[in-house]
Every structure is written in C-alpha cells, then in structure tokens.
Amino acid sequence: MKIQEIAKLAEVSPATVSRVFSYHPNIRPEIREHVFAIARKHGYHPRLSSKQRNVVIILPGEAIYPIRNCLEMVMMALTFVLPKRGFRIEVLPQDNIERLNSIQFCGAVAIGAEPNNFQKWTDRFSAPLVLVDREAPKNSRDIYSVRSDEAQGMDLAISHLHERGCKKIGTIIYGGSGNGDVRRQAVAKALTSRGLPNQENLIQLCNDNEYVETIGKMLKLGIDALFCPGGNAGIVTAYALSLFNQRIPDDISLVTSEHKLFSHYATPPQTTITQDYIGLAELAANVIESFPDKKTRIPQATMLPYSLISRDSVVCI
Numbered sequence: 550m551k552i553q554e555i556a557k558l559a560e561v562s563p564a565t566v567s568r569v570f571s572y573h574p575n576i577r578p579e580i581r582e583h584v585f586a587i588a589r590k591h592g593y594h595p596r597l598s599s600k601q602r603n604v605v606i607i608l609p610g611e612a613i614y615p616i617r618n619c620l621e622m623v624m625m626a627l628t629f630v631l632p633k634r635g636f637r638i639e640v641l642p643q644d645n646i647e648r649l650n651s652i653q654f655c656g657a658v659a660i661g662a663e664p665n666n667f668q669k670w671t672d673r674f675s676a677p678l679v680l681v682d683r684e685a686p687k688n689s690r691d692i693y694s695v696r697s698d699e700a701q702g703m704d705l706a707i708s709h710l711h712e713r714g715c716k717k718i719g720t721i722i723y724g725g726s727g728n729g730d731v732r733r734q735a736v737a738k739a740l741t742s743r744g745l746p747n748q749e750n751l752i753q754l755c756n757d758n759e760y761v762e763t764i765g766k767m768l769k770l771g772i773d774a775l776f777c778p779g780g781n782a783g784i785v786t787a788y789a790l791s792l793f794n795q796r797i798p799d800d801i802s803l804v805t806s807e808h809k810l811f812s813h814y815a816t817p818p819q820t821t822i823t824q825d826y827i828g829l830a831e832l833a834a835n836v837i838e839s840f841p842d843k844k845t846r847i848p849q850a851t852m853l854p855y856s857l858i859s860r861d862s863v864v865c866i
Contacts, residue, residue, distance in 0.1 A: 693836045775790075803819060
C-alpha cells in the first residue's frame with residue numbers, strides 16, 4: 550500500500566499523511582488519530598528515512614529506587630549501541646511524554662516505566678516502543694519487552710553460595726513489590742530445590758530506611774551468607790555488616806547485584822550477579838531497526854540470562 554492510497558481512504562491529501570507520519574506539530578490531533586487508524590487497519594507503516602532515525606529514551610520523571618543503578622547501566626548501554634546503528638537519541642522524562650506529539654522519531658525505549666502508562670501507545674504513535682525490564686501490556690501491538698531472566702538470576706546466586714558450602718542463606722531484596730515479588734518466589738524455589746532453609750523471615754523485601762535493621766534481624770537467625778539483589782544493596786550491605794562487626798567473607802559470605810562504580814573496588818571485592826546490559830540494548834535496537842519489516846519476526850518478549858562475577862566476598866568451605 551502507498552501513501553496516496555492511505556490519503557484517499559482517509560480523505561486527506563498525501564502531504565497531510567506525510568506530515569502525520571513525520572509528527573509535524575501543525576497537524577490537528579483528530580486528523581492524526583484518523584490517519585493512524587486507517588494505516589493500522591490496512592497494516593501500513595511508513596518507511597524510515599535517514600531523517601527519521603531518532604530514538605526517544607523515556608526515563609522516570611523522578612528518582613526511583615531501587616532501579617536507579619539499573620537505569621544508569623541501561624542508559625550507558627543504549628548510548629553505546631544506538632549511535633553505532635546510526636540512530637540519534639533524544640531523552641524525555643515520562644512526565645513530559647506529550648512532547649512526543651511534536652517530534653519525529655522512529656522508536657522509543659522506556660526504562661523503569663510502568664506498562665499501564667503506555668496502554669494507548671499504538672493508538673497514538675506509529676512507531677515501536679521497547680520496555681526494558683518490564684512486561685509489555687497484554688494484547689498490545691507495537692510494544693515489546695526486553696528483560697533479564699529474574700528466576701534464572703536468583704537461582705544463579707543461590708547456587709553459587711550453596712556450592713561453596715553455605716548452609717543458611719538470608720536474602721534481602723532491595724525494593725518493594727513488582728519485580729521484588731518475582732525475585733522472592735524465585736529465591737524460595739532455589740532454596741527449596743537445594744534443601745536449604747526457606748522460611749519467610751529469611752527472604753525479605755525492604756528499602757533504604759529499614760535495610761540495616763533487617764540485616765541485624767537476619768544475623769540473629771544464624772545465617773552464614775547474604776544474597777542482596779537490586780539497587781545499591783552492595784554498598785548498603787557492606788556498611789551494615791561493618792556496624793555489626795561482621796567480616797566479609799570470614800563471618801558472612803555475600804552476593805549482590807553488580808554496581809560498576811563499587812563492586813570491583815569494595816573491600817573485599819564483591820561477588821555479583823549482573824544483567825547483560827549491552828545485550829538488552831542490542832535487542833531494543835533490533836526491534837526498532839526491523840520495524841515494520843514483516844519479513845523479520847521479532848518476538849514481543851525476550852529474556853536474557855544473568856551472569857555471575859566471582860570475586861572475594863564468598864568463602865569456599
């Protein structure tokens with residue numbers, strides 16, 4: 550189908566259709582929505598030109614913990630990968646997303662966003678949206694999810710501690726519900742499959758203001774290892790253990806999430822699990838680059854495995 554045919558069906562001029570697909574600011578919203586509706590009905594997507602290789606990265610409107618560290622790592626990966634593919638980058642906070650109506654872009658990547666905030670994406674924009682580390686809304690078109698395999702990552706950490714002789718592992722998951730619940734269930738399953746204690750008080754969700762207290766309670770349970778995924782847990786845990794005169798790894802073995810500016814330089818260097826940030830960025834670029842080529846089948850949801858970086862914070866018994 551050609552642009553002239555879309556124009557005829559929409560009862561507008563080809564120039565108007567062209568302006569709609571290039572997000573010209575002078576197009577009335579009702580005309581834009583009408584043309585998009587016609588295009589979607591007939592499976593039409595405009596070809597990307599060299600002038601339309603702008604990718605919008607949508608960030609949370611305010612600081613959100615515990616994803617701050619993950620957000621920064623994903624941003625670094627995207628700014629490395631996308632320009633190599635010939636894309637230009639524009640960054641928008643989520644609370645300024647209305648600006649998308651007045652700029653040209655061929656795709657968007659949202660980091661740390663809530664999927665429900667993009668329920669009407671397909672009705673408004675003829676470009677793909679990639680959600681990083683979030684699930685795409687159900688029955689959504691042109692919205693894709695690229696994320697890390699949380700269950701595999703949790704199992705990887707518990708397996709590492711178990712293989713090195715740890716018998717009673719406490720887990721403190723940085724943050725609240727959402728991914729936290731998925732991680733808690735995965736940790737419980739990993740402990741159970743290895744015959745390790747998995748009672749509720751050994752797997753806790755908590756935030757900054759209760760982290761030190763939670764570690765103190767864990768120590769009273771007689772744990773010999775801590776697994777602390779998420780956020781800046783490595784920094785906070787090392788500080789908290791020092792307050793309780795616990796040495797790593799002599800008294801407590803420790804596995805945390807990788808923090809580029811801390812994990813390798815901690816004393817001792819911390820064993821961590823880490824997401825494949827470059828891999829996530831490459832997947833996002835693949836989605837945008839292939840859209841809307843019907844010959845290239847891109848799955849709506851893709852997961853990548855975690856990897857483990859072994860350092861000196863886990864004792865080998």
